Amino acid sequence: MDNLLEVNGVSKKFGSFTALNNVSITVPKGSIYGLLGPNGAGKTTLIRIINQITLPDSGAVILDGEPLNESHIKDIGYLPEERGLYKSMKVGEQALYLAQLKGLSKSVAKERLQYWFKRLDIEDWWNKKIQELSKGMAQKIQFVVTVLHEPKLLIFDEPFSGFDPINANLIKDEILRLRDNGATVIFSTHRMESVEELCDDIALIHKSNKILDGKILDVKRAYKSNTFEVGVKTSNNTVLEQELSETFKITPANFKTLNNELKLNIQISENQTPNDLLNYLTSKGEVSHFVELIPSVNDIFIQTVTNNNLQ
């Protein structure tokens, strides 16, 4: 079994509003899966369906080879975007309660909590009430509660919001460590740099439809435009620019160099290879810079969503 989670053709309507329209995603075991999409696209509905908070109108969800059922609750850890804790309850009591709701026995829960509290250096919070903690501190507790029952599938919705950079990094490292220990992570965020950094696969949901998914590298390959950022030193920049524009599609580029080179983005056509371009350039002058432009997730997100809106 290579995929931990398969969502097959799930649809959900709220009255006349379609929240999800025939959405399918496949989350490979042991991967970090980025669930992207503009606000109100239907991500939260999808996550709630996976968590069995909402029931789909049609379609099926398969977790680890079995249709989703009540026994899977303990296999999933969910950190919602709208999260909070009981304000007047003590940290330790509350964490124990939430862990027991996930099916842990009290003694096991206590043991693991002590381990995590030690690990995150928050042992002395045990008897504090949530209302005495700062937002970031409460977030840490929530993170611990989410992962405590060692679920196969972890779902984080904007896990870094509310954290300072140091704690955000700490949590990021913990997420990677959990992945390395065998957990599968679904990760929903608007912070594209974390997607770029953490995710192996992504899916993009827009207006209730999935409009893109796959390995992040495959997606990037599909979206690359065969454009190269180049810097060439010649005796006469304008002449070269003129000559290049006859064979290739060029646009001015902007990057930092030491010399006064000609800086261009050059797009090659289907039947040309990068080597053709490079050979041509070396024949004209000294090549100081030659990089293929790989689209960032951010670019892909904006481009796909805008194109989709135009259609």
Add this chain to the structure above:
Amino acid sequence: MNHLPLIIKREYLSKVKNKSFIVMTILSPIIMIVLISVVAYLSQLNNDKVRVISVLDASEKVKDIFTNTDNTTYNILEDISLEDAKALVAETSGYGLLYIQDKENVEEISKGIKFYSEESPSLTVISKLENKLEKRLTLMNYQDVGIDVNKIETSQVNIDIFQENFVGETSSKTDNIIKLIFGGAAGYLLFMFIIIYGNMIMRSVIEEKTSRIIEVIVSSVKPIQLMLGKIIGTSLAGLTQFAIWLALGSILLVVVSAIFGIDIAHMQTPQQAAIQQAMENPDVNNQIQNAMQGFFNLPLTNLIVAFILFFISGYLLYSSLYAAIGAAVDNETDTQQFMLPIIMPLILAVYIGIFTVIEDPHGTVSTVFSFIPFTSPVVMLMRIPFGVPIWQQLLSLGLLIGTFIFTVWVAAKIYRVGILMYGKKPTYKELIKWIKY
């Protein structure tokens, strides 16, 4: 996985450990007792004041009826004109002046009686005077037409109808009063319990929504489990509070009456004076015995079983609605609009209980409302002491339980959708849509 016990435990403990809950539990009976004591003390104070009423009886026919009592002194004026009498009363700041004109004929006297005072006199004072005068003048009338007053008095008969049903159970008026007290107390207790703890459930749901923990919880448990756990946990906390109130209240009452025993015993409110007076009367001793008899005549087993069943189902019916309201809104101020339809049938039930059950416990109105599920818990509890056929009780209970299951189902639907909805206050139309999701 069944987390219900775990949820009930948390809800119960979080309520019971809550500071304001503890304060309320301990303080309420103290405040009640203090209030009762203050009222008792004040009424005593009020009664200690002696009113001086001057009487100018120009007819010389009735002045002997004005005998002084503990709180009224009559000052009989003689050989003085009305104007002088008025001036005198004003000068001595007496309570007022009763003036009876000098007429031969009783009818003429009765039409010309006046009371002069600086401020308008109290209603009880006037009616007391009127009573006294009426009695005397009627007597004089009897004598005028030649009726032997003694004969009238000796011919007076007191009637107390003995009631017996076809099976042979006897009862009396006192029995009915006891029944009323029991039924009324049971119905009213349920009413209070629903209002107080229904609100508490609603607030607790709203708290979960505003603290945004709800999504974490419902990813672990089914919303209906959470809702039922909340209702049961809060109700248990409520029962605990009630039990403590009852215990603390009775202890305090005993303590207070032991300390201020004399004060309370001597509270000379008119009613109590009457009771005390009556105590010496052997007839009343008989009545107390009647009351005891009446208590044991109550269908006690039926009463207790019905009380428990109707109380629980009625309470669950309403509290599930409270939970649904809590789930539908974001904050307490938004609840008003939805509270009205809940409070209305409750208040209706209490009024019907008080006005129609007393008048006719088995009349059409009481019977019909003791079957309608939203009013039946209160009305039926009030009716049962008067003896309601078992089939009626079972039918009413069956309807109630059916409705209760239905409302819990509806409430669970609203709850499931509502707890994850933030922002604008939903309309009734939207709530109905939620049920269909």
